[in-house]
Amino acid sequence: MLTKRQNLMEAIRGGNPDRFVNQYEFLEIILEAPLRTRPKPGEIITNEWGITFNWPKDQLGPFPVHDDEHIVLKDITKWRDVVSAPSVEFSDESWAPAIEHAKAVDRKDKFVTAFFASGTFEMTHMLMGMEAAMMNLYEEPEYMHELIDYLTEYEIRYARQIIDRIQPDAVFHHDDWGGQIASFMSPEMFEEFYLEPYKKAYGFWKDNGVELIVHHSDSYAANLVPYMIDMGIDIWQGVMTTNNTPELIREYGGQISFMGEIDSGVVDCKDWKPEIIADHVENACRRCGKHYFIPCLTQGLNVSSFPGVYEAVSEAIDGMSRKTF
């Protein structure tokens, strides 16, 4: 039997995997690594960028607060005065748990994985709100380029630290680039603003020992796949069924792989049923096949909103492996 890591490599290289790659099994994500303050349920916090997050107890997750009093960036032309990247230097003590975790991983079996969120586009809308983050691409393109470069430099500084501390084999990187049926911006605009910065950031990770770039965008983004390839993404995690994944695999398989196809929004609900999940998993595996595809919930971590759903998906994938291989 291949190790998880070997099996993944076989699947994304079009070789001979001996089973389906099962969701996030090949990634050992080192979430202990210091990055920034994150809210817990029931909390309101202001993080190191000055962005305030509110997570009401009864809600699924946190939300940035963008009222007049809390929004960080009201006027993009003044971004240099108000946006200040936090330090990426953390004490040995704060790194200790991450280093310990990374050490305990058998790298033949799994990829030690750095986690990076929020991505550059997400950072722009966390700082100024979604509407401004998109309108300013038209109205103040020069300032947006500057801010995006600044955010990219921050990512690279952080990458340098975490690479130094835990020598990750992979990075799992969030940046949502679309909604359910469309990308947020046109491919041309995406190319103009985000391609080069991402090439630079992902290039840095890769030049420094990171073998695998896994990018999370749980959305439609089929029209952005050529840029994903160009910027060095190995696996797009979060691919929703609205993308026509089988078609993408036919067209781009070998240059990039697709991880997802089991829409969290549909199966991860309060009254979930193992049978329904098994149907979705079976469809996904049959449609997409053994190569360049990893069946997975579209959610951006190895968890589900409702207890048991993630595990039920994993079990169903094992079942499909037994049937298919």
Add this chain to the structure above:
Amino acid sequence: MSKIEEVKSNVEAGKTKLISGLVQEALDEGYAANDILQAMIDGMGTVGDKFSAGTIFVPEMLIAAKAMSLGVDVLKPHLAKETSISLGTCIIGTVQGDLHDIGKNLVTMMLESAGFTMVDLGVDVPAEKFIQAVKENENVKLVACSGLLSTTMPAMQATVEALKESGLSGFKVIVGGAPVTQEFADKIGADAYAPDAGSAAVKARELVNSL
């Protein structure tokens, strides 16, 4: 191209820096304010269609809506209080438990551009607040509920049911948001569903005209 066609195409192209001047020039050339407004509404209609078709994206829609609203600012003093174009008041909000508002805001812009007077209740809006807004505002013809989380679909259902059972009348209910489908809209008794902001404006106009 006539000045009024120029206004229309500059709304479509989201020329926020040019639009105020163009509207003023159109007024100076003697075009009626209502006709200029109609041209802008038509321009936004085209924007909506292109968005539905996937040929333009969120930034283009936002920028066109901003152009339109700058144009309307110039027109306002020249418009009769109740223009023939008004489609009535629409109450809109994201349902309780849900804080996503990008989709709702786009729908708000498109409905406003189509001629509705919009009352935006924001996000995390309980059913009672929708009902209260129907009571408190004049000429309410439409209530629009947005929801992006599968976990808040029950809240959407509860809102639609509460509106239907409130005894209030004279308005229709439209729902939308990524997890919402026509089937779900039918199941919860909403009057209409639209998959995106462009078609929301088209549907809303049809609905109100059928009242």
